[in-house]
Amino acid sequence: MPVAKPESSDSRVIAHVDMDCFYVQVEQRKQPQLRGLPTAVVQYNEWKGGALIAVSYEARKFGVKRSMRGAEAKEVCPQIQLVQVPVARGKADLNGYRSAGSEVVSILSRRGRCERASIDEVYLDLTDAAETMLAENPPQSLEKIDEEALKSHILGLNNEDGSDIKENVRNWINRHSADHRDKLLACGILIVAELRMQVLKETEFTCSAGIAHNKMLAKLASGMNKPSQQTVVPSSSVNGLLNTLPIRKMKQLGGKLGISLQTDMGVNTVGDLLQFPEEKLQERYGVNTGTWLWNIARGISGEAVEGRLLPKSHGSGKTFTGPRALKTVPAVQHWLNQLCEELSERLCSDLDQNKRMAHTLTLHARAYKSSDSDSQKKFPSKSCPLRYGTAKIQEDAFNLFQAGLREYIGFYGVKTQGNHYSGWGITSLSVSASKIVPIPSGTCSIAKYFHGQSTSHFSSMQPLDNVNGEAMLLLPPGSECYSEVNSPKAEVDFPKEESWTEDTVPELDLQEQKVNFLKDEDLSSSLSKTQDGFTQDISPSLLSGTEACLEQSQNKQESDITKDEGQFKSEYNKERKGKRVKDKGTPSILELFKSYNPYPFGSSFSQELKKTAEGTDARLTIGLESKGHSLAEQSEVGKEKPMHCSSSGYGRDEGDGRREAWSYSIDEIDPSVIDELPPEIQDEIKAWVHPHKWRPNNTVRRGCKISHYFSPTKKS
């Protein structure tokens, strides 16, 4: 039931903020001597000096372009400074850029709903802020307007030559004759200018912005005057702007659709679209796309700014071009392990910092077959429920790969004899984690109880999509069936004569692997130097995956707490500065718990909790003191799994694996103490004990060293 929206909803104030050559800025902040110099970031690649992925504006003046090779860039700009993307585990490591992006988001989200559109872009809905400003402090009343705002570009404002441009801008912002919509945009100008200055002050990064009445126009505008400037699109300028705008410049039209519009419809500018009736466009491109095209031709775009500050998925991938294609299963497994390690680490950070867990693991690969030149695309992607813990992710990903490979080979029906190369090669691999939801679990309310306080600050980083967090309860382990893909040893058996197993790997490939391992060692040692050694210090074989994972993040927190790469970095550090002295002495969650009810749980649980609390004490304390999201919650939930992991043990999972896993911890709780807990906590406990109904776990059986600690049990 579409409801006609009130007119005001079309007078939104939307901004698109885009960081200027972001990766370059991140590197220049690390190495300030590079500031002002022509600089580019290159992705590690021996081949012709690597590929440029970001180019400073100084370098652009020399004609340096993204997607040039390093060598080419040197040709046109011999003095260019080339900075390599950090490498970890033999692949590009973008974490530094991600966390820098998070710093920016945490600032830009201060004035209104904020949507992280990419690692270096956000959309802001500043309607409320602008309306408030208009009501309380309209630009007309300001005697002084910020310098940055005066430098704005206002589309359609004709600056008569000889006139002072800033004066024109001032007049436009101040003019009383403006209609309501323009006044709102004027407020938007001031707000965005202020936000951009805050970004600069707090992060040293510059950015550009577009301010308009919808996302499409804001996005268009943000790219019009770079770097470090902002552009406004008053509605009176829209037609003129779109009329001559090349169709391919519109977002979504840079690819095949745009080409089709040009070649099939003769549409070269957005204005050209105007002549087509909606029905014609729908006829040619489908109802949705047709309507969308009809709308954008008129500058109409109703998409809301989603309140989302965090990515919806994480992925780690690498390509293996040409001669580097992976030709043996062990070689694939090795790289898969690297990718999964990175992914697992990022998932842990996300859990740690944002209280979210992913529920689906997907593997993508590309492969070629010598027999078929078009075989690149046909390697099927596969997914399965995601279990936390590096080793588990690695195992599952490998199983997904094998399932995919079996299909892929099936497609081509190529048989292999002996150790002979069968003709396939993997040219790219990636693993990703999706269906990320806020973790349930009640410690949120436990913390609330203990502090009689809200934890709603969380909305500052995770505004709207977190609402379901409360409603959701921690789902029990093993509640989801695993697809057969996860126990392929039983299901999938490849012909023995093929080179699946380590011992039949051709010698050449073993050598390749040795080389890879060597590289990795080099990397890990350098990594240790820069990251306090936490990365490689834990042997996943000694700890269960999740424990290793958790310990990693704990180590990180302890060893280098100010270097948090997290989403909350700046606020977190700010809080911390003020409270540093108190960190040591404040009671941990365990102490808090005890002070309310000494020994509420059986020994084992208690110990686990204690261990956790000790491990994360500093952080816990900060989290609880600051308005930080309850970290108790995190350690609780985080701890839940290793508890099953390590103690439920292998091989004793006949019957329902999940119930067993639960019974371990639940049984440790003396039921009588539950009644003594505060009602709110009781509810929590009950939720643990009587979680949602779930489907019996009927696929994962036997040899089930794989217990399913976290399963995305969707609906009930």
Add this chain to the structure above:
DNA sequence: ACGGGTAAAACA
């Protein structure tokens, strides 16, 4: 066989 590594979303 080179624009790599990620992301999101529409669609089937």
Add this chain to the structure above:
DNA sequence: TTGTTTTAC
């Protein structure tokens, strides 16, 4: 639901 395809930075 899972998997594919497109687009973009």
